Amino acid sequence: MQSVAAALTMVRDDAFFLKAWLRHYGDALGRENCYIVNHGRGDEVAQLAQGCNIIGIPGDPHKNFDMKRWRMLNNFVQGLRCYYNHVIVGDVDELVVVDPGAGIGLLDYLRAAKLRRNLTPLGLEVIHRIDIEDQPITDTILGPRRHVRLAPHYSKPCVISTGHKIARGGHFTQSDKLFAPDDLYLFHLKFCDFAAYARAMDQRNSVTAALDGGVKDIAIGRHWFAEARGEDRAVFEGFAALPVQAGFDMGPIRQRMVQSWQARGDTGFWQFDRPDYPGQYVLPDRFVGVI
Template sequence: MGDTRVAVVTICRDDEVLLRRFVDYYGGLFGRRAIYIISHGDTDMVRDVAAGCSIVPVPEFETDRFTMLHWRTKNHLKDALRQWYHHVIVVDVDEFVVIDPATGLDLRQWLETARQRTVYTAFGFEIVHRRSEEPDGIADGILGPRRHAQVALWYAKPCILSRGVKLSRGGHFADHPKLDMPDELYLFHMKYCDWSLFVDTANRRNAFIAEQQRAGSGTVRTNPQWFADKRRDEETFAAFEARPVREDFDLAPIREAMRASWRERSHGLYHFDRIEVPELFKLPERFSGADVV
């Protein structure tokens, strides 16, 4: 699989469960050597779980410059890799880019004939855990044990790159003026995919941020939900249970609104309106196992 000419770039510090799923999925598609992991703190866990992947160690610290340094590093790394690979996928460790199984293709097969010199944007979904309906674990795969998703256009990211572009912090915007969003391309964000995993991750983030606040200037800039006083775990997951669920999987009106509102945002970056969709979508059965190779 080393000749697929597709690289995948991410960053990880201590997300062992999702890193295992990430490496199994993308490594199974493209080969582990094509997976480039910026290892925040160069932990033994990352080296063990991602054995055979290309590890780029950086120091362990999280200050008011972390987000800037994180995305500056990703931008420079993907620019270097783009000279050697046909496509570079840039995602976080909890993000899985998937091709609709209705095509009969997986992501590797799709990219083998995909156009180059473009920037592909995936439709963004967040997988959510409705605990009363989905008791099974996710050790062997997430899609299937979890079938409910909320439209999250913040995660409709320009994530597959085959030309020189700059990504914004968070990777939510790019300075590419054309919206190239194939209907079969999805990005599933897994932050809320499992109650126990979410709580464990939040506990670790809270502890690490508290440690960093005691060092240096005491200022830490990261996702507000990773601060202990911002957590609303039970409230957040109860809201998933309360929302109505659609089973039609008709995303055409949302896609039309995205394309119609596409415009320059600022600083040469482009975006679309991030509309709110009150209902959850139940993924069709064909997506079960789509994150497993």
């Protein structure tokens, strides 16, 4: 039994991503330290997450979805902090990973981490190069998929050991200090597999269609709406056009985060610049099999 770290997410019918989330955090922290909000009380989610702490909530369509979701997750995080040193919170397609070059696993990494600070992993988006990657994803994602692009929007302060509030979407906190460790990454998996992407988007489009409203009315990400989706294959074919960057030195990216750190207006939250970085990277061999 450990009280170093817990992982928390909310999911509805995303079996592909939930399996990856469970493999990663279940192995790293123990399933007894994984907390899953089962939106809609789906049977498949309950079956996959056996051994975890499952919190069932109603799945009726309602507006202000993201506002309500993050209000609830904020409260769960602070409750779990009464019993754990760190709480990792995020969407089911987001996984926090320690660079294998550090020679230490996630649990031991957090066991050694200082408290009363929020850690911000560097966001990397795993992309499926359908032109050259034809191996299906089975037990692991990194291996069949080796290409990533920088995703500043997913450099989230998601490892929490303070009482600071987290903003909707998990992108900001009220902490006025930035802690972005060199060895910590957040892998965003939305685009890691063409077929899984299409299934997930079909499900999300059906949710927003049932709500009968626009982005402002529903308060959910624009990407959940069918009109913002675009043509799936064209999205993935576009990854081939991204120039491949040499090496894998993320130090300058983290330094830019530090240099641009500032208050987010008068909201009480803090942020760094989130520019669009060109290109893609090939992950070093040491990452193969990590997730």
